[in-house]
Amino acid sequence: MIKRRVLTAMLAVFASASFLGRAYAQSDNYPSRPVKLIVPYAAGGGTDAIARLVANGVGEKLGQSMVVENNGTAGGNVASQLAAKADPDGYTVLMANQGPMVVNPHLFESMKLDPLTAFDPVTLIARSPLVVVVSKNSPYKSFSDLMAFGKANPGKLTYGSAGNGSASHLATEMLLKMAGIQAVHVPYKGAGPALNDMLGGRGDFMITTAPSVLGLIDSGDMVPLAVTTKERVKRFNAPSVAESGYPDYVSAAWYGFVVPKGTPAAINEKLRKATIEAMGSKEIKDRLEAEGTTLVGDSPAEFASMMKAESERWKGFLATAGISIK
Amino acid sequence: MMDFVSNLGFGFAVALTLKNIGLCFIGCIVGTLVGILPGVGPIATIAMLLPITFGLDPVGALIMLAGIYYGAQYGGSTTAILVNIPGEATAVVTTLDGHQMAKQGRAGVALGIAAIGSFVAGTFATLTIAALAKPLTGLALVFGPSEYFALMLMGLVLAVVLAHGSVLKAIAMILVGILLSTVGVDIETGQDRMTLGLDFLYDGIDFAVLAMGVFGIAEILRNLDNVETRDVVRQTIGRLLPGKEDFKQSAMPIARGTIIGSILGILPGNGAVLAPFASYSLEKKLAKNPSRFGKGAIEGVAGPESANNSGAQTSFIPLLTLGIPPNAVMALMVGAMTIHGIVPGPLVMTNTPDLFWGMIASMWVGNLMLLIINLPMIGMWVRLLKVPYQLMFPAILMFCCIGIFSINSEPVQVIVIAVFGLVGYSISKLGFEPAPLLLGFVLGRLMEENFRRALLMSRGDMMTFIASPISATLLLIAVVVLVVSFMPSLRKSRDEVFTE
Structure with a gap:
């Protein structure tokens, strides 16, 4: 008051x-x-x-x-x-x-x-774009690998986010909903600590803003599987989610x-x-x-x-x- | 080895240009000042100065911002020792014995040993970063939520040792601290908890507000209450610098504190907060006569201050090698890099070696500067204690209010410190101590977040906490410490630790 x-x-x-x-x-x-x-x-x-x-x-x-x-x-x-x-x-x-x-x-x-x-x-x-990333040791080598595993194993995937209600969280939820996948959300305070756990292999994937993960992508520690804009982005060697079977998906x-x-x-x-x-x-x-x-x-x-x-x-x-x- | 020497040499070549020395100096001075002023922390300062660094080159900008960060660690201990106000979570333990030393007329010795211990620790930590930054990154990656939870739990159990009165009262204070840490919006569900519908509690209680209330304001009330003790503080001014005997007593605590701090600082989830607490507990356990602790034991200042500073330095490791900020200050450093077009990440070392090695070398330069700035100032600080208390306490109050207001420009927070001041005064009248409460508050939040994350990841399986060898070991230590302190046959040894 x-x-x-x-x-x-x-x-x-x-x-x-x-x-x-x-x-x-x-x-x-x-x-x-x-x-x-x-x-x-x-x-x-x-x-x-x-x-x-x-x-x-x-x-x-x-x-x-x-x-x-x-x-x-x-x-x-x-x-x-x-x-x-x-x-x-x-x-x-x-x-x-x-x-x-x-x-x-x-x-x-x-x-x-x-x-x-x-x-x-x-x-x-x-x-x-936001980027769908996994650790370099992840078994998922492509975006369709990840989606296929998620569909076949409801509730098995774990993803990190920069916080409850953050762009990172909402972009993932929207994707999961369109794909009909159930995954467990682990919220962090900011993208940094979340990436640390993904890097250590304790989470399966994360959708995060480009600047937060750029350094780890350049060094090869994290691998971009897809970008969330409608079109591909030159900077990342990855398809867009939209062209990978979810034409309505965009979350830039x-x-x-x-x-x-x-x-x-x-x-x-x-x-x-x-x-x-x-x-x-x-x-x-x-x-x-x-x-x-x-x-x-x-x-x-x-x-x-x-x-x-x-x-x-x-x-x-x-x-x-x-x-x-x- | 040759690499190590040539890399450091390259770093010093960058750090020792006139411009970078100047920026490092400015950073250290500003840091010392904001550390000394209660409430104005390095986070607010760096956020404010970020735009000013826009015009500098990235190396110079980061050297200056880093200087503010570790300069504030030095300055924070000054306020903790002189007026019993911990400006940062890491200075809480310094108040325990540091302020007691000041009351005994040994403020100069306490300040001196804090500065020297910090310098030794800073030197060691700088060398650690230069030599081992890359391999140590692995340690950061194996620490996940369950390991953090175990670490924090162990920290809380050790915290019981912090109290020098009743164990039961210490546990009660820790639990109240944990309870206070849960105020605010729930990180997982977005539900607000215990906010009483008040907007300013939405983001939780600020550490500085709580610490300043239960320590600073409560201390003022106690002093006004008790004319005798406060006159002791200002009348007896002992020697200004530590003597031979002091150094002998402090050498090992400094060494142990440095190592504890260096290890905990590397952890990416702000493990550095735990460092001074862990060092203090260890010193009290190892001491021949633990009852001296809390009454002005120099080991209780030397160890934690060293741990604090080495932790502050090694917390740059996750930032420099992974681009992952372990705490809010480091997150701002990431921002500073981004603004200057540097992509924080593992490639910083290869793409911009001048930044990487220059910053590391500047840390040592900065620590040396801080020692040189701080030692001559001790005389001045100690003389400040001679100021009559009726002039001193309004000034402290005013600085507290300005500091708190500057965090978020929220007038209501100033009222909150008054409330916590009354709380702190009442609990100390009832024989409770504020230090375990603050520790519970700091660790409680981290503990809850990591506990819930670990359970989310394990889908609710409690076994996750003993599945990892690291967390199992940490939990085992916690259990052993608990059992030891409650088993009747070992009661004698426990009493030695806890009684006054």
Whole structure:
């Protein structure tokens, strides 16, 4: 209670302070001060790394720095709420991800906000696969090996995840459901400790984000069996799950910018242009592609319809799978 | 062997450039400061400084961040010894005898032996990493959930030895600690437990909040209660550095602590937390007169401080050789590598040898710097104790509040330390001790998570805990220690360990 009251007070102070700034929030001199990028994950994580890389480039193009602020509380929901309540003047941008934007509303019973109506999309920046990995000593040499064993032996497979309700967990559950496989879920706190047990042969497989396992794949300690994007990814020598018998399966991590609802279209467009220009720079392109990430840069309408479709898909899946967080 | 020498030589060539020495120095200073300030831990600091390192080259950035991490270990013991506040889980044991030494006017000796022990341990651990990092990775991989559970259980049984009063009361405190560790969202089911519907308990109770309350605030209340003891602290200032006799007593504890810490630090599930506790228990068991422990025994500072520092260093092994972070600080280091475009993993050593060997060499350089920074400061710290208590305690309180607020910018956490302060004061009035409670809290969470993971993997079969030779051995040790302490015929030896 106390927390909420203080939060409200703080927001009130912020609101009145930025009210003064609003007069300057015209598109022709935007941005006249630094732009804040709210990242709904803690500093040091995979999303944070991408956010900082892109923010650096966008800041250069805008001629004002783009400052990253992290808030990973409650699965990123606190960050969404903060961003939604900010002034729609283009000086607050939210890093939009699968979890907070399209999964959490159907996962958290206590979610107070609908991210699809609270924000205006700017652009989808990039899409990155999750990777189905096994240890190099695993008996499963291909994705179909793994699936065949799982189907023949219900309840025998064990998989690790980065946590209950994480992208890693949900991507696996969706696959298991489509394939009709029963497997035991062992949640960890983060991908690192989970990979350690998979590496030691105590779990059978794991679906995890590309950056978390890249080093182990390059050294040959973990073997990628499939990627979760619709198409194959050049970086990994593996088929996509979709082409391996589950054409409807897709579960990519994605990163985009959204701004609070009501941000002037001209400012939104200016931000979008700067972002796409920044994405074209060699530094950002090379770095992201080295992680198996595909750069996108679409229009607000395309980004909006993508999120809407994704939200529907996760809503249906989470309801039938009965996964929720109270 | 030639490889080892040339690799280390290469590492020192990287670490000893003017720029890297400077960054290492900044890291050590910042680390010492955040270690000393109660509540402001290395996690928050590294997270805040991460963006600043964006403009540096990756080697320099990581050298600086690593400096903050082990600098904080040095600084943390200063606060534990001087004002009885453990800033980190690993400094809890240092309060037991370290603060007692300070009360006896031996604060300088305690600080000195902590710094020297840490330096010896850091040197040994650095050499271990350089020589054995690769083969030791195997050890990290054989430790799974059942082994961790057994290790933590053994740790809790040994924790009974930490108490110097009633065994029953110690066990009660451990159980309360375990209970407190279960507050928050259930890792497996997503159900919230014992949160009383309060948002800030959703992610559980923060260690710093609990430790600062039951140790720091409670200590202030006790001091205000008891004018005599607090005047002892500020009036008797003994020698500033350890003497010959102190070194003789500390040599073996430092050696044993260093080895225990080095081994536990390698474990990827944050085994380093256990290191100081294990070292303290061992020293108390081995001591001719265990009753001195808890009353200012120098071995009780030397051993755990060495274990703490060597564990902090070797916990870089899983990060450097597998790219797997064993604790939250190492996870941030992974983030720092990623930001700089380095893929953490087994190939770091071959792809970026300057980073790998440069960082290892810089750890030793950093430890040397910390020794040089810390020894001359001891005089200043000790003089700080002369400040009248009516000026001192508001300052400690203020720093505690700022520190706690800085963790999550949550005002409510400041109120929580007040609550835990009252709890800590009441339990000490009732003759209970806070150290076993904190140990139960730290180990309880790890124990529960690993217990449940092990059972998930074995599909509920309890035999999994004795199927692995490692966990079977650890459990056997735990059982033997328990039996020994409760068997009437051996009662005499137990009393020697437990009575004051």
